[in-house]
Amino acid sequence: MQENTAMPDQLNLFQRIRYSIFPGTLQRPAYRDRYRNFFNSLILHFRPRNVQQRTLRFTLTWGLGGMAVVLVCMLFATGLMLKFVYQPVPDRAYESIIHLQNNVLFGQLIRNVHHWSGNILLIIVFLHLSRVFFTGAFHSPRQFNWVIGLVMFLAVLTSNITGYLLPWDQLAFWAITICTGMLDYVPGIGEWLQKLIRGGNEIGPATISIFFAIHTAIIPACLLVLMPWHFWRVRKAGGLVIPRRPDEDEDSEDDKVPTIPNLILREIVVALVLIAAIMAISVIFNAPLEAKANPGLSPNPTKAPWYFAGVQELLLHFHPLFALFIIPVFMLIALVSIPYLNYQTDTAGVWFASHRGRRMTAVAALTAVIITPIGIIADEFVIDFAAWLPGQPSVVSNGILPAAIVLAGISMFYWLVKKKYAATNNESIQSVFVLLVVAFVILTITGIWFRGKGMALIWP
Amino acid sequence: MKSEAAPNRRRFLNIFWIILGGVAVAEFVAVAFAFLRPAKSKTPGENTDLIFTAGAVERFRPNSVTAFVRGKFYLARLEDGGFLAISRTCTHLGCSVPWMEKEMKFACPCHGSAFDITGNVLEAPAPRALDIYPITIENRIVKVDTRNPIKRSAFQVEQVVYHKKKA
Numbered sequence A: 001m002q003e004n005t006a007m008p009d010q011l012n013l014f015q016r017i018r019y020s021i022f023p024g025t026l027q028r029p030a031y032r033d034r035y036r037n038f039f040n041s042l043i044l045h046f047r048p049r050n051v052q053q054r055t056l057r058f059t060l061t062w063g064l065g066g067m068a069v070v071l072v073c074m075l076f077a078t079g080l081m082l083k084f085v086y087q088p089v090p091d092r093a094y095e096s097i098i099h100l101q102n103n104v105l106f107g108q109l110i111r112n113v114h115h116w117s118g119n120i121l122l123i124i125v126f127l128h129l130s131r132v133f134f135t136g137a138f139h140s141p142r143q144f145n146w147v148i149g150l151v152m153f154l155a156v157l158t159s160n161i162t163g164y165l166l167p168w169d170q171l172a173f174w175a176i177t178i179c180t181g182m183l184d185y186v187p188g189i190g191e192w193l194q195k196l197i198r199g200g201n202e203i204g205p206a207t208i209s210i211f212f213a214i215h216t217a218i219i220p221a222c223l224l225v226l227m228p229w230h231f232w233r234v235r236k237a238g239g240l241v242i243p244r245r246p247d248e249d250e251d252s253e254d255d256k257v258p259t260i261p262n263l264i265l266r267e268i269v270v271a272l273v274l275i276a277a278i279m280a281i282s283v284i285f286n287a288p289l290e291a292k293a294n295p296g297l298s299p300n301p302t303k304a305p306w307y308f309a310g311v312q313e314l315l316l317h318f319h320p321l322f323a324l325f326i327i328p329v330f331m332l333i334a335l336v337s338i339p340y341l342n343y344q345t346d347t348a349g350v351w352f353a354s355h356r357g358r359r360m361t362a363v364a365a366l367t368a369v370i371i372t373p374i375g376i377i378a379d380e381f382v383i384d385f386a387a388w389l390p391g392q393p394s395v396v397s398n399g400i401l402p403a404a405i406v407l408a409g410i411s412m413f414y415w416l417v418k419k420k421y422a423a424t425n426n427e428s429i430q431s432v433f434v435l436l437v438v439a440f441v442i443l444t445i446t447g448i449w450f451r452g453k454g455m456a457l458i459w460p
Numbered sequence B: 001m002k003s004e005a006a007p008n009r010r011r012f013l014n015i016f017w018i019i020l021g022g023v024a025v026a027e028f029v030a031v032a033f034a035f036l037r038p039a040k041s042k043t044p045g046e047n048t049d050l051i052f053t054a055g056a057v058e059r060f061r062p063n064s065v066t067a068f069v070r071g072k073f074y075l076a077r078l079e080d081g082g083f084l085a086i087s088r089t090c091t092h093l094g095c096s097v098p099w100m101e102k103e104m105k106f107a108c109p110c111h112g113s114a115f116d117i118t119g120n121v122l123e124a125p126a127p128r129a130l131d132i133y134p135i136t137i138e139n140r141i142v143k144v145d146t147r148n149p150i151k152r153s154a155f156q157v158e159q160v161v162y163h164k165k166k167a
């Protein structure tokens, strides 16, 4: 018994310090193992001890959830560093970024990593959402985790928007002017909400400090709560959905393997590759910085940040009340309700629900790819309800009427595919989801690359 | 008797505590909102620098538009000599609209809205005419009060200010 513990006075200073921190390593090998187990179970806190072998397949998750975690960690690390240099007041913000880039060692690199991580995170989270949807991982018991995920999606989006203003250059100032200008169209409380968020009538000192507080305190705090909750729910659901072929039954075949090293190793590989990619991008491409914000001069064209380009494109075709309020709110409600609809079958684990579901997905995507550009071009050059229906308020001619036409189109599509393929409602709902998502992606692409001066359609 | 009263009392106390907790949370939310509401400046006279002296009536040609960068407005003098102080903030999403001298219109660079010299919408997506500011003309000096923009759906003749009564 006695030889278990080495005598402290036989140790030098460094050893004494070390053992004071890690007393377990002082022990015999057997005790060391126990100690190592303790560390492992720290890692295992949010994970089961064993995972289903088949959920380890890369083609189930594509590593997307793990990538999101890595990016959030990088954002926290670089964001905290930026906070030491950045000064959130209009007269100093832009100058502090210039100082950061020119005088601070690695300043430009840290800013680039933060910029690219933030933007790429949004894409990764969107892809993660898509993979969760298409593998049917939102069915019970994962219903509420879908909702938690959506809240995190909104948090990441808010983080990107609030971060966008901080450099206080022309790009930032006008993009945020437009984004907060959109609030004006929320019925009833819009003006109040806009004032609250801007901290006044216009974008100014109050806006920066509000955005800075949201960006560097409120959203990080929310994420710190939501992320562990999200992972814990994954664990509570008994791990990830088990991937299976469409004709395969949900079997409870138990082929579990230990999480360490099987899962951890895979996660580390994904993380390292991702970090290397972000570093490479950050070395090659600088985060944009234009001239200092000038409230008197709007650049032409002034564009919203890329993730709002789709909404901005909607705005060119619909009355603002519809483009900025009714359609987005409708989309949000639709997204939240996805796990709570009544489904005929439980398709958890099957990519695109079934063989038929795969075909219908392709059809829906193709339909959107054809119809959306036609719609955009027709509305730009041919359709002009406002002129055709003189005397009607523009809420009718540019809002209710086109929205009704689009809604009718979507309903018809739903009805047609359901009829044609004799589909279950899992498959029909999925194809409407695909139709809308692909249409939105095309609107976004149009807004980013096909809009030039005065928001005219151009060929890039 | 006692065995029945105790759970009842406990339930009552539980509910009582929950209600108290709810009140505390509501108070905190109310304080937070009051805290975050944009503060009104209390110092009198601080806002007087928002009343701009644009200049003498003669300085402005009829059918012309003069920009006041610091005041963030345009002074438009219409063909008949009347004045309008027009906000430079686009009613669509808030970009600053420049005046196009040659085409005689305000053209918003952001989403292509255009407005005529009275601020009326020439081209959508802007949903309504540009805001205006109240004008006073004393001793042929034009003054513009930029504290509170006036929202309007379209231009109306009553909005025009003249330096003398029209005959």
Ligand code: HEM
Residues within 6 Å of the ligand: A061, A063, A064, A065, A066, A068, A069, A072, A125, A128, A129, A132, A137, A138, A142, A145, A146, A147, A148, A149, A150, A152, A153, A156, A227, A230, A234, A237, A239, A240, A241
């Ligand atoms: C910051 C954002 C997010 C992070 C860091 C995150 C992280 C993760 C991770 C690490 C997993 C484990 C498996 C995997 O990699 O797929 C996971 C699973 C899951 N996530 Fe997320 N996620 C985020 C956003 C979302 C969003 C936007 C949704 C959906 C709206 C969502 C819904 C789910 C669901 C339902 C699962 C369980 C999937 C299954 O059981 O197969 N998450 N998430």
Ligand code: HEM
Residues within 6 Å of the ligand: A072, A075, A076, A078, A079, A080, A082, A083, A086, A097, A111, A114, A115, A117, A118, A119, A121, A155, A156, A159, A160, A161, A163, A164, A165, A166, A167, A215, A216, A217, A220, A287, A288
């Ligand atoms: C989900 C997490 C986050 C996202 C998506 C995000 C995103 C962004 C974006 C897009 C910018 C603008 C960068 C640019 O283009 O110039 C930015 C700036 C900034 N962020 Fe974050 N951020 C996140 C977390 C944080 C955290 C946790 C902090 C600090 C506590 C932070 C501090 C800053 C600072 C100081 C800036 C201004 C410096 C600059 O603009 O380069 N961020 N962020």
Ligand code: FES
Residues within 6 Å of the ligand: B090, B091, B092, B093, B094, B095, B108, B109, B110, B111, B112, B113, B125, B126
């Ligand atoms: S802000 Fe002027 S047209 Fe959109």
